[in-house]
Amino acid sequence: LASKEVKVEPSIIRISDAVSIGGKEIIVMAGPCSVEGEEQIIETAKAVKAAGAQVLRGGAFKPRTSPYSFQGLEEEGLKLLAKAREITGLPIVTEVVNPETADLVAEYSDILQIGARNAQNFALLKKVGQLRRPVLLKRGMSMTIQEFLMSAEYVLSEGNQSVILCERGIRTFETATRNTLDLSAIPVLKGMTHLPVIADPSHGTGNYHYVAPMALAAVAAGADGLMIEVHPDPERASSDGPQSLKPKKFDALMTKLRLVAESV
Numbered sequence: 001l002a003s004k005e006v007k008v009e010p011s012i013i014r015i016s017d018a019v020s021i022g023g024k025e026i027i028v029m030a031g032p033c034s035v036e037g038e039e040q041i042i043e044t045a046k047a048v049k050a051a052g053a054q055v056l057r058g059g060a061f062k063p064r065t066s067p068y069s070f071q072g073l074e075e076e077g078l079k080l081l082a083k084a085r086e087i088t089g090l091p092i093v094t095e096v097v098n099p100e101t102a103d104l105v106a107e108y109s110d111i112l113q114i115g116a117r118n119a120q121n122f123a124l125l126k127k128v129g130q131l132r133r134p135v136l137l138k139r140g141m142s143m144t145i146q147e148f149l150m151s152a153e154y155v156l157s158e159g160n161q162s163v164i165l166c167e168r169g170i171r172t173f174e175t176a177t178r179n180t181l182d183l184s185a186i187p188v189l190k191g192m193t194h195l196p197v198i199a200d201p202s203h204g205t206g207n208y209h210y211v212a213p214m215a216l217a218a219v220a221a222g223a224d225g226l227m228i229e230v231h232p233d234p235e236r237a238s239s240d241g242p243q244s245l246k247p248k249k250f251d252a253l254m255t256k257l258r259l260v261a262e263s264v
């Protein structure tokens with residue numbers, strides 16, 4: 001169902017009245033890795049909106065490598081995201097980590113994110129396939145492109161046609177970056193599927209210095225959008241501070257992004 005052999009025209013996925021992805025406009029989803037509190041999420045939402053982002057991101061249920069790390073504010077985090085949406089008008093994307101909490105997340109969120117660690121959690125993929133919310137599917141860190149598309153197929157085959165693919169870096173021998181952002185996956189996927197493809201240079205590199213160059217490169221490579229972590233005080237972030245942009249740096253990136261977007 002994801003294949004261009006089944007459907008040639010690009011799928012345009014409606015996120016809200018004002019926002020669709022897969023068309024001409026580059027859609028930027030920005031915000032903190034984790035929702036940490038009211039002031040943090042609302043301040044960040046206002047800043048990313050002012051810079052030109054169309055979607056607010058923020059994790060409420062966090063899939064952490066260590067069980068001792070911050071696990072997210074859970075439902076309280078979802079409520080704060082909804083409040084930020086009310087204030088800014090930005091639709092929200094947040095992660096769903098298991099089938100049990102998927103309905104709850106879908107009540108609050110405009111897009112359901114499936115994280116890299118759950119990209120082959122088939123029970124979860126089937127569950128979100130049954131919900132009526134767009135799904136942002138991240139590539140698993142050791143997934144081939146073929147396997148990535150098969151995971152999308154799990155969602156599509158349950159009846160949910162609104163799937164957005166996200167390249168977020170894969171595991172390689174390289175240790176200079178957290179992951180290796182596979183930029184070539186963008187044109188490869190665009191050649192194989194009608195689904196929109198976005199890139200996440202924040203998780204892809206793990207280092208804020210590299211986020212802007214890789215964001216621009218992803219758009220030049222044909223990405224339909226970006227996911228970027230932004231935090232007002234990255235040094236104090238509960239998760240992923242080292243790869244988070246301060247609002248000012250994000251704003252500068254958005255200015256450059258418009259120039260690249262115009263020329264592709």
Ligand code: PEP
Nearest residue numbers: 033115116117138168203
């Ligand atoms: C995230 O978006 O904060 C996240 C955990 O991403 P990934 O699943 O790509 O690691």
Ligand code: MN
Nearest residue numbers: 033229239240
């Ligand atoms: Mn993160």
